[in-house]
Amino acid sequence: MQESESGNGGVAQVILAYWYRSPVEDTLDSRLDTVLSSLLRAERKAGMNNFEKPRVAVGFGGCVDIIVDGVALLNNMGLQPSSPPLHHDYIQNAEQLVESFSYFFPPGAASE
Numbered sequence: 066m067q068e069s070e071s072g073n074g075g076v077a078q079v080i081l082a083y084w085y086r087s088p089v090e091d092t093l094d095s096r097l098d099t100v101l102s103s104l105l106r107a108e109r110k111a112g113m114n115n116f117e118k119p120r121v122a123v124g125f126g127g128c129v130d131i132i133v134d135g136v137a138l139l140n141n142m143g144l145q146p147s148s149p150p151l152h153h154d155y156i157q158n159a160e161q162l163v164e165s166f167s168y169f170f171p172p173g174a175a176s177e
Contacts, residue, residue, distance in 0.1 A: 093152060135166060135170065136170075139162075139163060139166060142159070144159055144162070144163045145163070146163065146167060147160070147163040147164040147166070147167040148167075149164075149167075150164055150165075150167030150168035150171075151164040151165065151167075151168055152165060152168045152169075153165050
């Protein structure tokens with residue numbers, strides 16, 4: 066009987082954790098919506114001239130990325146994991162670096 070009671074307690078804990086979770090920041094979503102709607106407006110303004118064929122430009126980049134183990138790099142710099150992880154538009158200090166790394170690292174996203 067004790068096993069079923071502890072099982073109910075586990076379900077209650079999951080429900081409480083879900084109920085009291087941190088609110089999701091909609092800031093990034095709203096910024097992405099703004100960028101997308103701006104691009105769509107610009108596209109509509111450009112239009113297509115029926116008499117001229119569109120021109121297409123193709124470019125090639127020559128940059129080389131440096132790939133390092135991010136966790137090892139932060140450990141060698143003496144920086145500790147951040148709580149809570151935060152997204153920064155630009156990084157001005159080591160604290161913001163760790164917060165941004167903590168934000169992008171779990172999903173495996175690039176953070177350029």
